[in-house]
Amino acid sequence: MQQDYSSHDIEQKWQQKWNESGVFEAEPDDREKFFITIPYPYLNGNLHAGHTRTFTIGDVVARYRRMLGYNVLYPMGFHVTGTPIVGLAELIQNQDPQTMKVYSQFHGIPMETLTGLDTPEKIVEYFSVEAEKAMRSIGYSIDWRRKFTTTDPTYKKFIEWQFNLLYEKNLIVKGSHPVKWCPNDNNPVEDHDILHGEEATIVDYTLIKFKYNDIVLPCATLRPETTFGVTNLWINPDLEHVKIKVTFEGREEFWVVSKEAYHKLTFTDREVEFIEDVDARSLIGIKVKNPLTEAEVITLPASFVKGENGSGIVMSVPSHAPYDYLAVRDLYDKDLSEYGITEDLRDLKFISLIKVPEFGELPALEAVEQFNVKDQKDPKAEEATKMVYRREFHGGVLKENTGKYAGMAVSKIKDVLTRDLIEQGLGEVFYEFSEPVVCRCGTPCVVNMVKGQWFLNYSSPEWKDKVYRCIENMDIIPEELRVEFNNKVDWLKDKACARKKGLGTLLPFDKNWLIESLGDSTIYMSYYVVAKFIAAGIETEQLVPELFDYVLLGKGTAQDAEAASGVSADTIEHIRSDFEYWYPVDLRSSGKDLIPNHLLFFLFHHVAIFDEEKWPRAIAINGFVSLEGQKMSKSKGPLLTLSEAVGSYGADISRMYILSSAEQMQDADWKNSGIESARKQIDRYYKLAKEIIGSGATSGIGSDMKGIDRWMLSRLQQRILETNEALGTIRTRHALQNSFFLLLNDLKWYQKRGGSVLLYDILETWVRLMAPFTPHVCEEIWEAMGKEGMVSLAGYPTYDETLVDTSAEFTEELISGTISDVDEIIRVTKITPQKAVLYTAPEWKTTAFKKALAMQKEGDLNPGVLIKELMSDPEMRRYGKEVPKFAQKLVGDITSMSEESFNTLTSFELDEKVALEENKDFFEKEIGCPVEVYSADDAEYDPENKAKFAYPLRPAIYLE
Numbered sequence: 001m002q003q004d005y006s007s008h009d010i011e012q013k014w015q016q017k018w019n020e021s022g023v024f025e026a027e028p029d030d031r032e033k034f035f036i037t038i039p040y041p042y043l044n045g046n047l048h049a050g051h052t053r054t055f056t057i058g059d060v061v062a063r064y065r066r067m068l069g070y071n072v073l074y075p076m077g078f079h080v081t082g083t084p085i086v087g088l089a090e091l092i093q094n095q096d097p098q099t100m101k102v103y104s105q106f107h108g109i110p111m112e113t114l115t116g117l118d119t120p121e122k123i124v125e126y127f128s129v130e131a132e133k134a135m136r137s138i139g140y141s142i143d144w145r146r147k148f149t150t151t152d153p154t155y156k157k158f159i160e161w162q163f164n165l166l167y168e169k170n171l172i173v174k175g176s177h178p179v180k181w182c183p184n185d186n187n188p189v190e191d192h193d194i195l196h197g198e199e200a201t202i203v204d205y206t207l208i209k210f211k212y213n214d215i216v217l218p219c220a221t222l223r224p225e226t227t228f229g230v231t232n233l234w235i236n237p238d239l240e241h242v243k244i245k246v247t248f249e250g251r252e253e254f255w256v257v258s259k260e261a262y263h264k265l266t267f268t269d270r271e272v273e274f275i276e277d278v279d280a281r282s283l284i285g286i287k288v289k290n291p292l293t294e295a296e297v298i299t300l301p302a303s304f305v306k307g308e309n310g311s312g313i314v315m316s317v318p319s320h321a322p323y324d325y326l327a328v329r330d331l332y333d334k335d336l337s338e339y340g341i342t343e344d345l346r347d348l349k350f351i352s353l354i355k356v357p358e359f360g361e362l363p364a365l366e367a368v369e370q371f372n373v374k375d376q377k378d379p380k381a382e383e384a385t386k387m388v389y390r391r392e393f394h395g396g397v398l399k400e401n402t403g404k405y406a407g408m409a410v411s412k413i414k415d416v417l418t419r420d421l422i423e424q425g426l427g428e429v430f431y432e433f434s435e436p437v438v439c440r441c442g443t444p445c446v447v448n449m450v451k452g453q454w455f456l457n458y459s460s461p462e463w464k465d466k467v468y469r470c471i472e473n474m475d476i477i478p479e480e481l482r483v484e485f486n487n488k489v490d491w492l493k494d495k496a497c498a499r500k501k502g503l504g505t506l507l508p509f510d511k512n513w514l515i516e517s518l519g520d521s522t523i524y525m526s527y528y529v530v531a532k533f534i535a536a537g538i539e540t541e542q543l544v545p546e547l548f549d550y551v552l553l554g555k556g557t558a559q560d561a562e563a564a565s566g567v568s569a570d571t572i573e574h575i576r577s578d579f580e581y582w583y584p585v586d587l588r589s590s591g592k593d594l595i596p597n598h599l600l601f602f603l604f605h606h607v608a609i610f611d612e613e614k615w616p617r618a619i620a621i622n623g624f625v626s627l628e629g630q631k632m633s634k635s636k637g638p639l640l641t642l643s644e645a646v647g648s649y650g651a652d653i654s655r656m657y658i659l660s661s662a663e664q665m666q667d668a669d670w671k672n673s674g675i676e677s678a679r680k681q682i683d684r685y686y687k688l689a690k691e692i693i694g695s696g697a698t699s700g701i702g703s704d705m706k707g708i709d710r711w712m713l714s715r716l717q718q719r720i721l722e723t724n725e726a727l728g729t730i731r732t733r734h735a736l737q738n739s740f741f742l743l744l745n746d747l748k749w750y751q752k753r754g755g756s757v758l759l760y761d762i763l764e765t766w767v768r769l770m771a772p773f774t775p776h777v778c779e780e781i782w783e784a785m786g787k788e789g790m791v792s793l794a795g796y797p798t799y800d801e802t803l804v805d806t807s808a809e810f811t812e813e814l815i816s817g818t819i820s821d822v823d824e825i826i827r828v829t830k831i832t833p834q835k836a837v838l839y840t841a842p843e844w845k846t847t848a849f850k851k852a853l854a855m856q857k858e859g860d861l862n863p864g865v866l867i868k869e870l871m872s873d874p875e876m877r878r879y880g881k882e883v884p885k886f887a888q889k890l891v892g893d894i895t896s897m898s899e900e901s902f903n904t905l906t907s908f909e910l911d912e913k914v915a916l917e918e919n920k921d922f923f924e925k926e927i928g929c930p931v932e933v934y935s936a937d938d939a940e941y942d943p944e945n946k947a948k949f950a951y952p953l954r955p956a957i958y959l960e
């Protein structure tokens, strides 16, 4: 053991030993297995603090399980499919200044290396080497024999097999579907490609075709039923409008829409042809025909209408839409003669069409009044709108003036009415984003109806049912997320699974398409099992479907697979039995950003391809990491790479810091001040261990143990118990709190109280307890203690109830509590005591205390009953004046006690006077003067009448 803690030397030494001995290379055996996977990193940059957190959590779980006796497999691969790496290569080729700056400065790539990374292949090669180096440098217990990259030709064979299988099961379908689309890249965009608007969904609006002569003025609405109540249309006189020819399903029409709407329409499945520009002013003041009622309605000017919303022309329903009502009202006194409008708008008759219990004839007007909304710009207009919509949607019924729809619930009308409108040629469906979406390349996205697009049929109810069943039988950590997973399944719609551009595997049944990156990263955990054998010598062309069918699904025979692949039946059987051993995945641990995509698809594909017994068993989620309060960004910075953290602070310190700063869903904030303090803690730990080992200490268990030794062993059990419980639910912060910080405090107290014989034993347990978190320094200490083998493979400490000693714990609590009370008095009075006197509680108080505890146990503790009960005792009545006040205090104290301390109190009895007297020497040493102990019943020396303040377990104190 070196004199001073040097993270670099220790970490290199142990990483080399782990590597050389292959301790983390997992092979099936008789032990129970534990297969943990973390989503492989996407390699368009170096690993950063977010990866550091997620992967370190995974490593702690892997190491913990290994020490518990499980045969643990923790593999890793690299994800490179899709467009971001291609995009990055282009940016580097063009020497894009922002990219060059961020990648040299924040990703830490030397400029001369960076300029060379000008093809996707070179980028993949560079970052996969760097990522492995970084993960090794922080000491992850990964079985590196199984690594792969998603562009490996062998991996592509596996993905082809997977997609052929899904196709055969009819889970991949071809058709026209609305997709998020980047017009610049000419490609669908997936969550990973989005700069802004990741949360956006595609919403289906109904286009209502108002008519002016033979021209259609379409209006998009989510409430088509309100067409019955339209009094006017809104047109913004300052927007550019166009006339276009729209051909759809054999019907030819001329439409007028905003320029933006025209752009969007070109991406739909309509054929659209530009005819001419139209002056918006010429559209205002005309009368158009409502397609449902045939009524003539006027078009009015409105500056609030935006070109990018819907068609750029908006229908107005003042009776049910507060904004429309406010906008009409605002025009009452305006001079609109420039538009040829001379009629008095006060004559515009509002049309009520929904009956709703909370409102009368005109809900919008009532709501505006109720909220006292001033005008359109008043924020309260939004509240009024929400209230009207909510009430009408949930309780509204259509009135007589809606014809055959009268009596129908508002909540049920949309689909029925839209279908009727489409059939009669009076309406169409129009898709829009719920919020703007911008592609990674900076281009605003559109909804594109892609014809002949390949889709994963995620909306299939049968498929979803299996996923629900899978979730039901899984552990979700933390448990509160279960609802969210189910909701995400509810909402999931069909998803485009192929694209034209990027890296990856061609769709095997339609080679014009590349499989999208969220589709080829769903069941690759099973590939880890096969990857080891491939690396040992299976050729790409040998990876035929028959081979995967047999080893992963048990379909066919090994002989058939041998005949088809040329791989020996022995090897094939071996892969099959390995797969049977390792699968299913016992835990997938991931950052929370992957819940709605990666993790969801992981479940969908597993239930589609594998039998129920191979479905995943647990998912754990952790929060994000920020940097000194700032959000990290791969493409803009700031960023803290894993290598940089390990380079500056060392592996163990970085691990301990990130694990103790937050847990589960909490976000962590990486702070320099925080990691500095972690550095000091590990330094201290090393020093302490070195002192204990250097003193030549050996195990003291079984020798003549004193109270303080029994206390230490008892405390240690509590720490072990809490640490195990916390690790079981992946609460790393709580685990470290117990296994490190609180244990360190206990040890300090132990030494202060003169404890020494157990130092070696405590250290021996402590090293094992800490090994999953800070494995390198623990190996170093373990070795210096003369232990056989590596601590990484030693048994994890488990709770031993027989070592719990409540009597010893109580005594120490009494002593430490008394010492801190004395310290507090000295601090306040600033005296240097010449003598200290401690008074333990009188008999009657102790009796009352026990009585109150007993009542609380029965659940009927209250001051009235307690006082009555106590006063029925003649002995107690002697203290009649004091009893009620004391009883009040007891009730307050006991009811606010933690369950743990309450349970200990009720199960135990302590003679306080004896305990204090036995430890007089310690008090005298700590306080620095002679100490006397009395019972308050019998206080021979009490010059300042302090004894009356004595309380059970809280002696009164007099300092002289």
Ligand SMILES: [Zn+2]
Binding pocket: 182, 183, 184, 185, 439, 440, 441, 442, 443
């Ligand atoms: Zn783009």
